[in-house]
Amino acid sequence: MTVKSLVFKITLALVLLLCLLGIYTAFTWIMGDLYGYKVRYAVEQWQEQDGLPKVADINQVIEDVDSAIGWEVDNPQYHELKARALYYKALAVGVDDEGLIYIESAKKSHILAISLRPKWPYSWANLVLMKSYLKEWDDEYSAALDNAVRFGPWEQSVHLTLAHAGALSWTHLSIEQKKAIAANVERGIVRNMQGIAFNLDAYKKRSLVCAYMQRDERQKKFCSKR
Structure with a gap:
């Protein structure tokens, strides 16, 4: 095998690796956004409606946002949305001992969002x-x-x-x-x-x-x- 041939094969392998990495990255964005869109839509609807959403609906949104985070763990918006869903759950169950557990979890999600986007007011x-x-x-x-x-x-x-x-x-x-x-x-x-x-x-x-x-x-x- 000539040096030229070896260089060509290495270059081709790197190009293929970068292409695969790009495809995987794009796929994670698509999957994250698929779940993230559902969560954003739900939270926006809650903000406009009178009264609080049902706990079952909140749980589904939390499950969806966890899926979005699973695909894009470094997306600050998903952590922010999870925090808001957890806050709604705290309000829905009552801000007492049980509700404060969700408030604490929401706080942690806001802190995660801040670590990823520190200038987001x-x-x-x-x-x-x-x-x-x-x-x-x-x-x-x-x-x-x-x-x-x-x-x-x-x-x-x-x-x-x-x-x-x-x-x-x-x-x-x-x-x-x-x-x-x-x-x-x-x-x-x-x-x-x-x-x-x-x-x-x-x-x-x-x-x-x-x-x-x-x-x-x-x-x-x-x-x-x-």
Whole structure:
């Protein structure tokens, strides 16, 4: 066998190997997206409907998202979707001892999503919310709050999630954290006053948050409504 022939065979083998690798990678993307699409569609439907989904439906979505993750373990969106499905399950069974198990699992999935996409504000905001339910007002909580505001200062979903988390945690927050939540509310009521009010009123915290907001016409309108 000549040197030229040997080089040709090695090159051909490498090309074939790269082609197979490309085919396998494309196949994993397709399979992951097949399951991921089902999960995204279901979660979007839950967000728009009145009331909570059935536990059986949530379990099916969790099974589907686990399949998606099995094909694409490094896809941050799938971990984020799993966290949201787990949160729905916690709400469906009740946020008590059993529900908190799913909240803890959702927290871990949000942390995984953050490790893969560290500048995604929704994951940071949802981590704040999960830790609020778990009563974990620690350094990780503060970092998550800071990053949610830093990376998504004008994202409506971030506004709603942090308003919910802030109302849930208000009496345990530092003054600086309360100021951060109030500033988030100020930005949120620019486009979604009703949604922000709903989250604060659910925990009867609107007047407390209003005390930390800047005094202007928008604040006056928001804080005078009951």
